[in-house]
Amino acid sequence: MKKVAFKTLGCRLNQYETDAIASQFQDNGFKLVPFDKEADVYVINSCTVTHQSDHKSRNFINQANRKNPDSVLVVTGCMANNAKTELENRDEINYVVENDQKSSVYSLVEAHYNGEIFHPTKLNTDLFSYGSTDKGFHTRSMVKIQDGCDNFCTFCIIPSVRGRAVSRPIQDILDNVKRVVATGAKEVVLTGVNIGRYEYENYKFDDVVEQILELDGDFRLRISSIEPDGFGDKFLGLLNHPKMTPHLHLCLQSGSDSILLQMRRMYNIKRFKEIANKIRSVRPNFNITTDIIIGFPGESDQDFEDTCNIIQELKFGHVHAFKYSIRKGTRAERMNQHIDERIKSNRSEILRNISENVKADYRKGFIGKYQTVLVEKIIGSEAQGYGESYVPVKFSGVNLKKNQFYRVKISSIDFNGEPTLIGVSD
Template sequence: MNAIKKKVAFKTLGCRLNQYETDALVSDFDQAGYEIVDFKDAADVVIVNTCTVTNQSDQKSRNTISQAARNNLGSMVVVTGCMANNYKEKLEGQSKITYVVDNERKASIRQLVDAHFQGEILHPSNLEGDVFQFNTVDRSLHTRSSIKIQDGCDNFCTFCIIPKVRGRAVSRPLPQIIENVKDTLANGFKELVITGVNIGRYEWEDKRFEDVLEAILNVPGDFRVRISSLEPDGFGDRFYDLFEHPKLAPHLHLCLQSGSDKVLLRMRRMYDLNRFADIVDRFRTKRPDFNFTSDLIVGFPGESETDFEESLDAITRFNFSHVHTFKYSVRKGTRAERMEDQIAENIKTERSAILREASEQLRVNYLNRFIGREQTVLVEKVDSRGFASGYGEHYIPVRFKGNDIQKNTFHKVRIIKLEGQGDNVGLLGENQEN
C-alpha cells in the first residue's frame, strides 16, 4: 500500500447476514491498511452490499449505488450482494459501477481492490468462490458480531428468490465455526448472533443446528448468544432445552409470513399455524415473557379479507413484540409471479398500515410487562448527556444513565417506564450498579 492510505466506505442493505459479511470485509480492509470512512464521506473505494428480496429493496439498492457514484466521482464502486447475483449483467453494463461481485466471491473483494490499485487486470469471476471464507470480525460497524454457520436455502417458497441469489443450502464445518467464535470473543465482542439463510437446516456430517448451538454456548467466556431469523421447522426437542443455558438470550425472530393456512400452503411454507403455535406455546409455558418477533407478508396473491383477518388474529394470539411487515412484491422467476388473483397495490398498502398499527400496540403491551423488572443491558451507545443505550437479554431497547458507562459492557438495569412512541418506543431504566 502507498504511504497515504486509501479510503474505503461501505453501505449495507438488507438482512443480518449481509451486515455480518460487510463487517467481515471492514475488518479485512482495516487489517490490510485501508482507512475506513463513513459512506457520506469521500472515498477511493465504495462497496455497496445490496439486497433484492423485494421491489423496494431493488429500488433502495439502485438509489444507493447512484449515490455512491455521484458522491465519489472517479472512485471505484464495487457492487455485491444479492442484487449482484439477480441482475449481474444489467449492473455490469453500467459505467458508474467498476466491479460487480457475486455472493460466492464477496469475501475476496479486498484482493480485487488491491489488484486494481496495483494496476493488475483481475476479473471478479477469477476470484476464489467460498461463502465461508470471511475473516473473523475485529473492526465492526456494530457492537455485536454475527457468526455465519450456513448459507443458501432449499425450501423454494413460491414468493422467494433467495435460492437463486444465495444458492442451495450449504453448512459450515463445526470446527471452523468454533474457531470463528473463539477468535471473535478474543477480539472483545460480548454478544454473538448466529446467522445464515436457513440456520435451522444446518447439516454437517452428523451435526445439526442444536449441536452447533450447544457447542457455541459451551465456549468459555463472558458473552451471550442470540439467534437471528429462524424458520419454524428443522429443529428438534433438544432446541427448547438449550434455552435453559444462561448465555442464550430468550428471544427468537420466528418467521410466520401469514396467519392463514390457505396462504401458507400457496406460499409453500413448511408448516401450518398449529405447528407455529406449538413452538410458541412450548416456549411460553416455560417462560411466559419469552420474546417472539416475526415477519409477515400482506397482499400475497389470492389473500382474501378473511385470510388477512387471520393474520391480524395470529399476531395478537402470539403476542409478538415486533412484526416486520412486507407488502408482497412480485419476483421474476418465482411461482407466485404466475399466480392468479394478484392483489391491488392500494389494498396491500391498507393492509400493511393496519398490521403495522396493530404491531405497534403489541410492542407497547410487551414492553410494559418489564416495568419494575431488571434487564442485563449490553451498552451500544453513550450520548453526550451520559445516557447509555442498548438491548436487554429479551432484545428490548433500554436507555439509562450512569457514571463512566463504557460501550460493550453489561449492566443490570431496573426498568422505570416506557418512553418514546411508534418505531422509537423503548424503556427507561436505572443502573443498579452505581
C-alpha cells in the same frame, strides 16, 4: 490513507459479511467513513428480496457516483446475482461481485490499485472465509454457520441468488466463536440463510448451539432468524441456558393456513402456535419477533384478518411486515389473483397499527423488571444498547463503557420513535 464506505441492505447475513469485509479493509490501512461522505472506495452490499430493495440499491449506486465519480464502486450481494447484466452495463460501477465471491472484495480492490486486471469470476468462492468482524459496524459479533436454502418457497428468490444450502464445519464455527470471544465479543449472533437446516456430517443445528453454549467465556448467544420447521425439542430445551438470550425471530409470513400452503411453507398455524407456546412455557416473557408478507396472491379479507388475529394472540415483540413483491422466476409470479397495490397499502397500514400496539404492550411488561444490557453507544452520561430480550434500552450510570454488560432496572418507556425502555444501572 485511502477511504472506504459501505452501505448494507437486507438481512443480518449481509450485515455480517459487510462487517467482515470492512474489518479486512481497515486491517490493510483503509479508513472507514460514512457512506454519505467522499470516499475512494464504495461497497454496496445489496438486497433483492423486494422491488423496494432493488430501488434502494439503485439509489445508493447513484449516490456513491455523485459523491466521487472517480471512486472504485463495487456492488455485491443478492442484486449482483439477480440483476448482474443490468449492473455490469452501468458505466459507474467498476465491479459486480456475486455472493459466492463476496469474501474477496478487498482482494479485488487491492488488485485494482496495483494495476492488475482481475475479473470477479476469478475470485475465491469460499462462502465461509470472511475472517474477523472486530472492526465492523456492530458491537455484537455475528458468526456465519450456513448459507443458501433448499426450501424454494413460492415467493422467494433467495435460492436463486444464494444457491443451495451448505453448512460450515462445526469445528470452524467453534474456533470462530472462541476467537471473537477472546478478542472481547460479549454477544455472539449465529447467522445464515436458513440456519435451522444446518447439517454437517452428523451434526445438526441444535448440536451447534449446544456446543457453543458449553464454551468458556463471558458472552451470550443470540439466534438471528430461524424457520419454524428448523429445530426440535432439543433446541427448545437449550433456551433456558444462562448464556442463551430469550429472543427468536420466527418467520411466520401469514396467519392463514391456505396462504401458507400457497407459499409452500413447511408448517401450519397449529404447529407455529405449538412452538411459540412451548418457548414461552420455558421462559414466559420470551421475545418472539416475526416477518409477515402482506397481499400474497389470493389473500382474501379473511386471510388477512387471520394474520392480524395471530399477531394479537401471540403478542409478538416486533413484526417486520412488507408488501408482497413479484420476483421473476418464482412460482408466485405465475399465480392468479394478484392483489391490487391499493389494497396492499391499506392492509399494510392496518397491520402496522396493530403491530405497533402489540409491541408497545409487550415492552410495557418490562417496567419494574431487569434487563442485562450490552452497551453499544454512550452519549454523555446516558448509555444505549439492547437487553437480553432484544429490546432497546437507554439508561444512566457512572463510568459507563461500551461493549460491557450492565444490569438495568426498567422504570419507563420512551415512545418518541421506537419504543425504548428507560432505566438505571445497579
